[in-house]
Amino acid sequence: MAEEMLxxxxxxxAGKVVRIGDTVRxxxxxTSAATHAVLDHLERVGFPGAPRFLGVDDSGREVLSxxxxxxxxxxxxxxxxxxxxxxxxxELLRAxxxxxxxxxxxxHAWPPAVPPAFRDGTISHxxxxxxxxxxxxxxxxxLVDFDxxxxxxxxxxxxxxxxxxxPLRHPRDTPEQLHEQxxxxxxxxxxxxxxxxxxxxxxxxxxxxxxxxxxxxxxxxVADGHETFGRIWHDGGREHAERTGRWIAAHREQMRAAxxxxxxxxAGECDAAAIPSDSRLGGRGGTGTxxxxx
Ligand SMILES: Nc1ncnc2c1ncn2[C@@H]1O[C@H](COP(=O)(O)OP(=O)(O)O)[C@@H](O)[C@H]1O
Ligand SMILES: [Mg+2]
Numbered sequence: 001m002a003e004e005m006l007x008x009x010x011x012x013x014a015g016k017v018v019r020i021g022d023t024v025r026x027x028x029x030x031t032s033a034a035t036h037a038v039l040d041h042l043e044r045v046g047f048p049g050a051p052r053f054l055g056v057d058d059s060g061r062e063v064l065s066x067x068x069x070x071x072x073x074x075x076x077x078x079x080x081x082x083x084x085x086x087x088x089x090x091e092l093l094r095a096x097x098x099x100x101x102x103x104x105x106x107x108h109a110w111p112p113a114v115p116p117a118f119r120d121g122t123i124s125h126x127x128x129x130x131x132x133x134x135x136x137x138x139x140x141x142x143l144v145d146f147d148x149x150x151x152x153x154x155x156x157x158x159x160x161x162x163x164x165x166x167p168l169r170h171p172r173d174t175p176e177q178l179h180e181q182x183x184x185x186x187x188x189x190x191x192x193x194x195x196x197x198x199x200x201x202x203x204x205x206x207x208x209x210x211x212x213x214x215x216x217x218x219x220x221x222v223a224d225g226h227e228t229f230g231r232i233w234h235d236g237g238r239e240h241a242e243r244t245g246r247w248i249a250a251h252r253e254q255m256r257a258a259x260x261x262x263x264x265x266x267a268g269e270c271d272a273a274a275i276p277s278d279s280r281l282g283g284r285g286g287t288g289t290x291x292x293x294x
Contacts, residue, residue: 009073009131012147012221014228023054024144025061032062034108035146038100038123039064047099049092049142067144069136079138080130081177083188086165088139089128090192093161096143097122097154110150112217115209124152128161148217155199159206160214162189168207168255169244183251183258190259197261204255208248215241 002021010017017026029035039053051064072080079085100123113119114126125132126148134142166185167174174182190200218241221229229237248255 007071009071010145011129011131011228012226019066022066024051024064024066025057025059026064028056028060028062029111029147031109031111031147031150034110035149036062037108038103038146038149041103042096042099045099045102047096049095049099050146051142051144064144067134067142069134069141071144072130072133072135076130076175077135080135081175082138083185085135085138085140086185086188087192088135089133089161089165090158090189092133092140092143093125093128093157094154094193096125097157105151111148112213113150114152114156114213118153118156118206118209119151120153121151122153122157123149124154124157124160125149126152126157126160128157129164153199154193155195155202155206156210158190158193158195158199159203160210162186162203163207163210163248165189168248168251170247173240173243183254186255187258200259200261201256203259204252207255208245208252211241211245211248215245 004018004020004025006015007017007019007024013027017024019025036053039050042050043052051067054063054065057063070077103123105121105123111126114124125143125146127145128143129145132143132145133140134144162168162185166182166189167178168182168186171179178185186203190203195203218229218233218237222233
């Protein structure tokens with residue numbers, strides 16, 4: 001058999017996701033059957049932006065097709081942080097939701113539910129973290145890691161993705177080249193996705209809930225003794241998460257304003273005004289900055 005190559009970028013399954021030839025092997029989890037139904041559906045409808053589920057190997061690991069390209073992992077390739085890349089992620093997410101529109105979610109055991117207000121029958125990805133997006137030639141071409149996919153909504157996924165990709169967080173936790181651009185990039189993302197008007201008004205709330213939801217999962221993993229999450233949590237991750245939560249809560253109105261179509265042309269100015277001047281000090285910046293999940 002071909003050699004196992006460890007794949008970088010994992011969190012929940014860090015150190016356990018490997019490539020063998022054209023396949024990826026990952027540990028299964030209690031809700032893997034639902035995840036496999038999602039991947040099978042995506043294959044049936046011909047969606048190119050997700051791995052194919054190929055079965056289970058002798059070690060009980062799921063076997064997926066390997067997607068050629070590069071995951072968005074620090075230190076980031078220059079193109080990953082561009083607005084063009086951001087647009088391509090939004091377009092990929094939209095295409096995924098369109099592909100899932102014909103999926104019947106009944107009868108599956110799903111992972112932790114998103115808040116009821118953000119469930120509308122859509123099976124959202126729910127974890128569009130940077131390292132779960134594969135790029136090719138500067139464009140996002142596929143989502144991977146569907147372990148958290150479950151009943152949610154487009155607005156939920158858009159909020160999850162914008163939170164991570166804009167990113168919506170304190171400048172000190174943001175790569176330097178994206179300073180003062182968070183709110184403008186939020187708008188670019190939502191515009192590129194083409195979110196309907198009624199959902200645009202809910203994005204800011206969804207971002208706050210998405211942050212809390214994500215960190216409830218992380219906290220529970222830490223409490224269960226998960227090694228990677230525990231290490232990151234105790235090595236500044238907790239403060240990072242709290243800082244992000246405070247930033248999001250403090251910028252709710254600015255996020256709303258940035259997405260207000262009537263005030264559309266002002267999104268860039270709005271961003272600069274939204275970032276307290278004291279927080280521009282101490283930016284760690286650079287493409288090596290910790291830049292995920294927070
Ligand atoms: N099907 C795939 N094709 C190509 N790369 C993949 C695939 N699945 C995972 N990867 C790579 O492996 C990394 C870890 O896999 P992932 O499933 O995201 O683990 P975790 O559950 O720990 O987050 C990803 O960040 C990505 O770089
Ligand atoms: Mg992952």
